[in-house]
Amino acid sequence: MGIQIIIGLIGGLGLFIYGMQIMSNSLKVVAGDRMKRLLEVLTSNRLKAIICGIVVTIMVQSSSTTTVMVVGFVNASLMNLTQAAGIILGANIGTTVMAQLIAFNVDAIAPILIGIGTVMSVFGKKKKTRDIGTILLGIGILFFGISTMSTTMEPLKDNPVFKSWLITYGRNPLLGLLIGTVITGIMQSSGATLAMLQALAISGIFADVSGTAAIQICIPMMIGTNIGTCVTALLSSIGTSKAAKNAAIIHLSVNIFGAIWVMALLGIFNAVLPVNPVYQFLVDISGTMKTASGKVIPNVARQIAMSHTFFNVANMFVMLPFIDKLVHFLETHVKDDEEESDRGLQLDDRLLNNPAVAIGQLGKELVHMAGMAEKNLKLAGKALVEGDEKAIEKVYQREERIDEHEKGIIDFVIRLSNLNVSQEENDRLASYLQIAHDIERIGDHAENIVELAENKIEKDVEMTDEARNELLELLDLTYSIVKHIREALESEDDAICMKIYEEEERSDDLTDEYKDRHIKRLSEGACQANSSAIYFDLLVDLERVGDHAANIAEHIQSLHPRKQINELQGVVH
Numbered sequence: 001m002g003i004q005i006i007i008g009l010i011g012g013l014g015l016f017i018y019g020m021q022i023m024s025n026s027l028k029v030v031a032g033d034r035m036k037r038l039l040e041v042l043t044s045n046r047l048k049a050i051i052c053g054i055v056v057t058i059m060v061q062s063s064s065t066t067t068v069m070v071v072g073f074v075n076a077s078l079m080n081l082t083q084a085a086g087i088i089l090g091a092n093i094g095t096t097v098m099a100q101l102i103a104f105n106v107d108a109i110a111p112i113l114i115g116i117g118t119v120m121s122v123f124g125k126k127k128k129t130r131d132i133g134t135i136l137l138g139i140g141i142l143f144f145g146i147s148t149m150s151t152t153m154e155p156l157k158d159n160p161v162f163k164s165w166l167i168t169y170g171r172n173p174l175l176g177l178l179i180g181t182v183i184t185g186i187m188q189s190s191g192a193t194l195a196m197l198q199a200l201a202i203s204g205i206f207a208d209v210s211g212t213a214a215i216q217i218c219i220p221m222m223i224g225t226n227i228g229t230c231v232t233a234l235l236s237s238i239g240t241s242k243a244a245k246n247a248a249i250i251h252l253s254v255n256i257f258g259a260i261w262v263m264a265l266l267g268i269f270n271a272v273l274p275v276n277p278v279y280q281f282l283v284d285i286s287g288t289m290k291t292a293s294g295k296v297i298p299n300v301a302r303q304i305a306m307s308h309t310f311f312n313v314a315n316m317f318v319m320l321p322f323i324d325k326l327v328h329f330l331e332t333h334v335k336d337d338e339e340e341s342d343r344g345l346q347l348d349d350r351l352l353n354n355p356a357v358a359i360g361q362l363g364k365e366l367v368h369m370a371g372m373a374e375k376n377l378k379l380a381g382k383a384l385v386e387g388d389e390k391a392i393e394k395v396y397q398r399e400e401r402i403d404e405h406e407k408g409i410i411d412f413v414i415r416l417s418n419l420n421v422s423q424e425e426n427d428r429l430a431s432y433l434q435i436a437h438d439i440e441r442i443g444d445h446a447e448n449i450v451e452l453a454e455n456k457i458e459k460d461v462e463m464t465d466e467a468r469n470e471l472l473e474l475l476d477l478t479y480s481i482v483k484h485i486r487e488a489l490e491s492e493d494d495a496i497c498m499k500i501y502e503e504e505e506r507s508d509d510l511t512d513e514y515k516d517r518h519i520k521r522l523s524e525g526a527c528q529a530n531s532s533a534i535y536f537d538l539l540v541d542l543e544r545v546g547d548h549a550a551n552i553a554e555h556i557q558s559l560h561p562r563k564q565i566n567e568l569q570g571v572v573h
Helices: 002-030 032-041 046-060 063-075 081-094 096-103 107-123 127-158 160-170 173-187 190-202 213-228 230-236 242-272 277-286 300-333 349-353 355-386 389-417 423-458 465-491 494-524 529-558 568-572
Strands: 288-290 296-298
Touching: 002 046, 002 127, 002 190, 046 063, 046 081, 046 300, 063 081, 063 230, 063 242, 063 349, 081 096, 081 242, 081 300, 096 190, 096 300, 107 127, 127 190, 173 190, 173 213, 173 242, 190 213, 190 300, 213 230, 213 242, 213 277, 213 300, 230 242, 242 277, 242 300, 277 300, 296 300, 349 355, 355 389, 355 423, 355 465, 355 529, 389 423, 423 465, 423 529, 465 494, 465 529, 494 529
Parallel strands: none
Antiparallel strands: 288 296
16 A cells, blocks of 8 residues: 555656646746736835735746746846845745645546646647646646545555654654755755645545644644755756855745744744644634545645745745845855856846746847947957057957857757747747847958958058048948947837938948949059958948848847748748
8 A cells, every 4th residue: 555655646746746837837928928027127126026026936836936037037137136035035925826726625626627728728729728728737737636646645544653653743843844845855846845745634634633733743844845945046056146146045044044933933832832823823714624535624735825825924024124134245245256247148047937038138138249249340440440459359359259149049049949939939039040140240240350450450551541531431330330230129119220221221322432432543543452452341341231230120120020020940940
């Protein structure tokens, strides 16, 4: 019988975790834009950050996932540590919703949810319908997993050895705390550990435990799950920035401090009072339930859910006055290995947990990449006009970073496209790939210009004043075009895109005009042959920059839903 229980428990737990995963993934697709907007409106206002943490965690149904996302956001400079602290406090509250749902013991509707969800996800014509169906399917599988675990563990209620172990364990709250921490740390899911505990309660194992003894046994393990769930965030912070590490430390500190003051308070009540008022309150508000045999017993599963909710809400209020001091302490005493400005591409893998936010960060990285291309083009112009060899070296160094950014963006886009993203998001990713390529090509043309500048310096080539003035005018126009690329990427404003088209057309006209002028100067013997080759190559490079800018403007305009472009598959291949 022991083997059967273990197998059933593993199977039920597997169903629960799988149901949680597919429900969470589909929720992130359906609510991804809302999650992104929540983060965008997030300010240093602590209350907004806490509410944001609650809502996001309800969406993804995992405080570990939310905290890992926060570590990624902080590492990608999407939020500061003060905002992250508020979200972490809210995440602990948001994760209590699942325990409350499990306490309703609605396993009877699990097959209905699985059936409806399967029909919607398989036969739904619209993607949104299929996503909602997948959410229902995940909830159904989740509840079916709980039902499987509770049914599997029913024989334990008649096992005297197990009952004796429960009583012994109940007298040692530190052991319960340790068990909850270790199990959750191994599974990296507080929800899964609490689900097992609630399934044990639903099976009727506590039917013969009188008064408040059952909840007294369960609370230490419940508190332990809050500490164990920090393992995920701590692991995810390895190799990240100082701020990201601090976000994970805040998560751990909040939950450890909560465990200390709550366990101490309950210990004092147990020692001083004949009946612990906290335990009695939880028993009174949780009501009763019927076992499979029809016996009415205290609803210990609800008691666990209520204790989980009250613990995290109370801990939030207790910790709130100290959060700023904790943030200040960490920022002052935790050292970073390198400067933030040297971190390069800020596309953290943790952002993949939320495709909508990841896509938003991709857009910011394209803006940053365009800024680097703009700086390189100006430095290349300086090297050409002034013969600045230091500028030449800087251009080569930054060009390597631009190439690395393009490779990183392509890799990130491909991984994102393999996730469950909407058609609109897929089209945006396709445009981002094209934009990254065009920005990289602008960087290549800046590199071509410095190569021509090196050639000009080595051969001591002199240009006529007329040719020099023409190049300066065309350079200024090209600088303006590239500046507008960055602005258009930031705002996605059609008016700026139209400005790029106008300037690109002006660049083409000037290039044709200057070519004709230079040919005339050559025929008149007003300039040298070696300077002519450099001059014509420069005109070509500057004209091509304008062409790539026009491409980028076109892709920016296609980002709007009414002007979608081809699917990602066609772009990659």
